[in-house]
Amino acid sequence: MAAITLSDVRKVYAGGVEAVKGVSIDIADGEFLVLVGPSGCGKSTLLRMVAGLETISSGTISIGERVVNRLEPAERDIAMVFQNYALYPHMTVRQNLEYGLKNRGMAKDERGRRIDEAARALEIAQLLDRRPRQLSGGQRQRVAMGRAIVREPAAFLFDEPLSNLDAKLRVQMRAEIRRLQSALRTTSLYVTHDQLEAMTLADRIVVLNAGRVEQIGTPMELYERPASLFVAGFIGSPAMNLVPLAGGSAQAFDNLPAALAEEGRVLGVRPEHLELTDRLAGEGEVGLAMVVTSVESVGAESFLHGALGESGPAIAVRIPGYSRVEPGVRLRAVAPRALLHVFDQTSGRRAA
Amino acid sequence: MQTKRTVFGNCVLPYLLLLPQLAVTMVFFIWPAGQAVWQSFLQQDPFGLRTSFVWFRNYERLFHDPNYLNALGVTVVFSISVAVLSLGLGLILAVAVDRLVKTRLYSALIVWPYAVAPAVGGVLWWFMANPTIGVVPYLLRLVGYDWNHALSPTDAMIFVVVASSWKQISYNFLFFVAGLQAIPGSLREAAAIDGAGPVKRFFTITVPLLSPTSFFLLVVNTVYALFDTFPVIDATTKGNPQQSTTTLVYKVYQDGFIALDLGSSAAQSVILMLIVVLLTVVQFRWVERRVQY
CATH class of the missing domain: 3.40.50.300 (P-loop containing nucleotide triphosphate hydrolases)
Structure with a gap:
């Protein structure tokens, strides 16, 4: 040895x-x-x-x-x-x-x-x-x-x-x-x-x-x-949602701290950390709006795939159990702010 | 493995489809072979005027003929030497290509001799080894050896063996290269990690895994040495001196077409056919079973 x-x-x-x-x-x-x-x-x-x-x-x-x-x-x-x-x-x-x-x-x-x-x-x-x-x-x-x-x-x-x-x-x-x-x-x-x-x-x-x-x-x-x-996208399945904050994609979020919402950043959140809700994000949370485009159910859990806002970057949400959500439905989801990842777009390194 | 079976509705069609192959086999193999068997029971004068049926007398005469028994011995020595030399050199060259010299030019140059017609190759060697004007005897004289295949039976045997193997080396080389490339590199790597040096790897991993290729080549080379070496011998020594390079197939030609003893010649070719059948059966029954994985 x-x-x-x-x-x-x-x-x-x-x-x-x-x-x-x-x-x-x-x-x-x-x-x-x-x-x-x-x-x-x-x-x-x-x-x-x-x-x-x-x-x-x-x-x-x-x-x-x-x-x-x-x-x-x-x-x-x-x-x-x-x-x-x-x-x-x-x-x-x-x-x-x-x-x-x-x-x-x-x-x-x-x-x-x-x-x-x-x-x-x-x-x-x-x-x-x-x-x-x-x-x-x-x-x-x-x-x-x-x-x-x-x-x-x-x-x-x-x-x-x-x-x-x-x-x-x-x-x-x-x-x-x-x-x-x-x-x-x-x-x-x-x-x-x-x-x-x-x-x-x-x-x-x-x-x-x-x-x-x-x-x-x-x-x-x-x-x-x-x-x-790279690591954010490689580790975890399905992969982490990565949203470049450019071209107004920040508008689809609510309660996003101004310190994070800079241009040239990439916001990351794992599908399993998003929770479907019908309210806006509360204290210590960040919320987002999405349109569902497809649903994958594997029995124990289901994955909703959709677009941020109306037609923004791809977003996936993991929900437990079987899902009855139909494609085309508009949804809101929230995640604890502590589970948000922020990366620098140009260097690709973690920013916060 | 499941083989796919085709069912024909029409019972004539399958025979029609087989017909071309059967016709070729019939015309070029069964018919002449049958003729030879028939002829071997006959005795004919050189002008073809009188033919008599003599049962097995042609065969009996052969086995009491010291020249024929000599040719049998010559063939054994010749075939084994050709097989060993051409397989050995082919393998060495293939290993060199697989390991060291990966250039295509080198491989192409080794394959060239195979494209040369046997008779042309024979003439080439005849020139090179000619005791009077050849370059090989000249070089051998420099090291003190007096080469003369026209007088020395040993020289003559070495000469025909080398000239016959030369072409076959290319053929064996090609198959050995393909065989070597079919062995996964990871096997040799695993053996290297398992503590086997290059020589040990060669003998414990490469050679056993090449044995299906080697077996196939052994059959092909034996048949080559028995039959296809006629043009080489004819162009180089013509079976001389003192019949020391007269192989069975060369004697068939000499007795039949030079001496015009067609009955004896036919009997010899029937025996030759039986030898090859026997050899192939032996090789497939006993050797092949031990080389498959």
Whole structure:
């Protein structure tokens, strides 16, 4: 087990494209850190640099006390779970688990002990003599995890390990990964593009955008105080309502403090913080008027999608239960002023 | 996997659709093969004036003919050498392309020999290896080896093996490159993280995963060495010296078209056909089963 430190890590490809533009992250020993961002943000590149599968253009990466920049993947004492699992198709499950141990010259009975232990933890004991081809997606995923844990490495690296599973299995494996990690307390770096995965798994989340760190924080910090417009729009589902205060869109609000209502600001409020009402906003509240354009009911909750004022920016409101609101209806909604987010339009950073 | 079955309302149509393929197989395979089998039971004088039915005498004579048994041995050595050399070099070149030299020009240059007609390739090699005027004997003399494939059976065998493999290397190279590219990069990466060095990765991951490709190429190369090497041998050594490079297929030609012993020639080609059938069955029954995942 070990801490992982990235300091000012950059990746420049031969063509001059800069995929990672100076990223510094400290991952504590035993921490579960999730790298999240849209595709092409450099998160996988960063993970592969930690693994030793990509060279580091500048900056340093250290695992424990060692700087690993020039070490081979095998010498870094890490294990990786790949998106496509990368199980060796010509070997049985047992041989798959054993391969890394054999290469390191581990004694036979120690190998057997570790494989049995991992197989028990992942409930794959009955699959040990099968080939990967004979396994379901979920079982392959377990074997891939097993191959990582038998090694008892200093850190686990996960490269979007759940994205090839169906929705139900994904939720189940997510819980399982979380359970295993908290039992083993092995430092983990996990890459995903799914903010829900990030929120549910992480001790801390790193939001990456275009090769830069947007924000590092616990899931709740990111949810409650997004540092930028990008994070505000990325974390939370459905996404935060973001209304640029320009061209008179401020008129659709009521009780909006003058200090906030400056041109060039972007006002943000989460759909789940808006409450439908037929009154104007009271003390400590901000209200808005909207026209409903569509309604999505999923049973336990419903989402009203509409336009601010008459035809302003899109606004979504979450309401509990089933909704009978028809498209075309005019509504009012209020939110506590404390749950309002204000961003600067030009810099994209949080203003208040 | 479920295969789609088409049901025809008209019972003539399916046969009509099959007819062109059946006609081709009939005219170019079944008919000549049948002729060969019939011919192998006959004995004919060189002018085709008298023909007599001799049962299995042509076959009996063959297996008592030291020249034929010699050709059998030559063929075994020749085929194995061609398969090993062309598969080995093809694999080495493909790995080089997959790993090191990613330029298209390099790949194109390796594929070129395949576009050269076998007889032309043979003549090319004949010039290069000619003991009097060739560049290969000249270079070998510089290092102290006196090359003469017209006199030395060993030199002659090496010569035809190299000349026959040359073209086949390109073919094998193409398939190996495709096979290598079909192996997901993440498997090699996983193996690298699992502590296997490049050489170990090659032998424990790449080679086993290439085995379906290798098996296919083994069948193709064996059949190539048995049948398609006739033009190369004809253009280079003509089976000489002392019949040391007379393979079975070359002997079929010599006995049939030079010596005009059509009965014996037909018997030889029937045996050759049986050998190939046997080889293919063996390969598919025993080898292929072990290379599928």
